[in-house]
Amino acid sequence: MAEFSLPANSKVRKDGRVFKAPDGATHVRVFKIYRFDPDSAENPRLDTYEIDMDQCGPMVLDALIKIKNEIDPTLTFRRSCREGICGSCAMNIDGRNGLACISACADIKGEVRIYPLPHMPVIKDLVADLTDFYAQYASIKPWLQTRTPAPPDSERLQSKSEQEKLDRPSACILCACCSTSCPSYWWNSDRYLGPAALLAAYRWIVDSRDEATGERLDQLEDPFRLYRCHTIMNCTEACPKDLNPARAIGELKQMMAHRRY
Amino acid sequence: MPARARPLSPHLQVYRWQISNTLSILHRLTGVALSIGLVGLVAWFIAVAGGAQDYAALMRLYGGAFGWLIAMALVFAFFYHLLNGVRHLAWDVGFGFERRDRHASGWLVVAGALVLTAIALVLAAHFGGSSHG
Numbered sequence: 001m002a003e004f005s006l007p008a009n010s011k012v013r014k015d016g017r018v019f020k021a022p023d024g025a026t027h028v029r030v031f032k033i034y035r036f037d038p039d040s041a042e043n044p045r046l047d048t049y050e051i052d053m054d055q056c057g058p059m060v061l062d063a064l065i066k067i068k069n070e071i072d073p074t075l076t077f078r079r080s081c082r083e084g085i086c087g088s089c090a091m092n093i094d095g096r097n098g099l100a101c102i103s104a105c106a107d108i109k110g111e112v113r114i115y116p117l118p119h120m121p122v123i124k125d126l127v128a129d130l131t132d133f134y135a136q137y138a139s140i141k142p143w144l145q146t147r148t149p150a151p152p153d154s155e156r157l158q159s160k161s162e163q164e165k166l167d168r169p170s171a172c173i174l175c176a177c178c179s180t181s182c183p184s185y186w187w188n189s190d191r192y193l194g195p196a197a198l199l200a201a202y203r204w205i206v207d208s209r210d211e212a213t214g215e216r217l218d219q220l221e222d223p224f225r226l227y228r229c230h231t232i233m234n235c236t237e238a239c240p241k242d243l244n245p246a247r248a249i250g251e252l253k254q255m256m257a258h259r260r261y
Numbered sequence: 262m263p264a265r266a267r268p269l270s271p272h273l274q275v276y277r278w279q280i281s282n283t284l285s286i287l288h289r290l291t292g293v294a295l296s297i298g299l300v301g302l303v304a305w306f307i308a309v310a311g312g313a314q315d316y317a318a319l320m321r322l323y324g325g326a327f328g329w330l331i332a333m334a335l336v337f338a339f340f341y342h343l344l345n346g347v348r349h350l351a352w353d354v355g356f357g358f359e360r361r362d363r364h365a366s367g368w369l370v371v372a373g374a375l376v377l378t379a380i381a382l383v384l385a386a387h388f389g390g391s392s393h394g
Contacts, residue, residue: 010268036268044268095277115275121267128270149356183282186272231352233281233363247358254355 025052061100087175130132148224149198178235192228195235195245291338343375
């Protein structure tokens with residue numbers, strides 16, 4: 001049964017610390033950021049940072065880095081490429097999941113509220129524990145499975161149209177924005193694979209070189225692993241790479257129906 | 262050393278209500294409302310079968326302003342659930358996954374349900390209303 005409210009140890013205190021903007025700042029934006037310190041006995045809280053945007057880059061990640069470098073070095077978050085290809089800085093920004101590095105502060109009205117990816121165990125501040133998410137990805141066996149020997153003198157070839165089927169789904173960067181935006185994943189992440197893992201499963205199922213299509217579909221034929229998708233579509237709204245996990249899951253359901261009848 | 266239990270990050274509390282999740286939960290809610298409303302419909306049939314006195318007794322409940330409000334809410338629930346069900350059917354056969362299509366079909370379903378509810382209201386006022394009393 002879905003638990004709609006947060007457990008007692010997870011309720012967010014509103015009495016966080018406030019860091020005022022320096023005197024003379026003219027273009028101030030307020031950032032409210034979720035903080036959790038695993039070394040203290042306290043519940044998570046929201047800290048408030050006033051940032052002078054004239055002295056800050058345009059993206060949400062620029063603001064986070066500015067806070068860490070200049071205001072509060074204890075703020076903890078993941079980041080790496082700062083150009084939307086590594087997926088490290090996935091978080092909940094202004095109520096939507098996305099990558100901090102490609103989310104512009106100017107696109108957000110009012111206070112900028114930043115939380116970790118939703119309904120995940122929090123390690124510290126904006127860092128969520130993605131262990132189960134990665135295990136789900138591994139469970140769909142994201143590698144080429146074959147029975148026939150490879151051609152002795154070449155790769156396993158594909159036509160252009162066969163390759164194009166993989167173009168979009170293999171652009172997934174596993175940032176977890178989609179899965180952690182999905183209410184169905186929130187309530188059933190122990191058994192439902194979630195949009196990211198299902199998009200990855202789809203990517204191998206439509207791969208013309210893969211010879212384990214039947215086994216892959218067998219593995220998904222389950223009331224929870226695939227069919228907890230209720231076509232809510234939050235996944236596809238959230239994807240920072242503009243991929244369409246909802247369509248991939250829809251096609252998987254169709255494949256299930258077609259092979260049965 | 263045992264680590265303290267990790268907190269669960271906020272979810273429903275912070276996630277933005279977008280057209281995607283809003284219309285999805287509305288589909289659920291209207292489905293539940295229709296299931297419960299069915300009991301009211303059956304009660305109405307029983308009252309009809311029970312004769313004029315039973316019917317008049319029930320209509321004192323159903324015929325009031327509150328009864329009308331509930332009835333119209335159920336009519337909206339019916340049309341919304343019906344139209345959004347067709348939207349889901351389209352997804353199940355592979356249509357309407359693009360952003361523009363998802364959003365347009367969502368607004369179309371809401372507008373369609375409101376228009377059909379208004380038509381039902383007009384028809385009910387015209388043919389029914391208080392004339393049964």
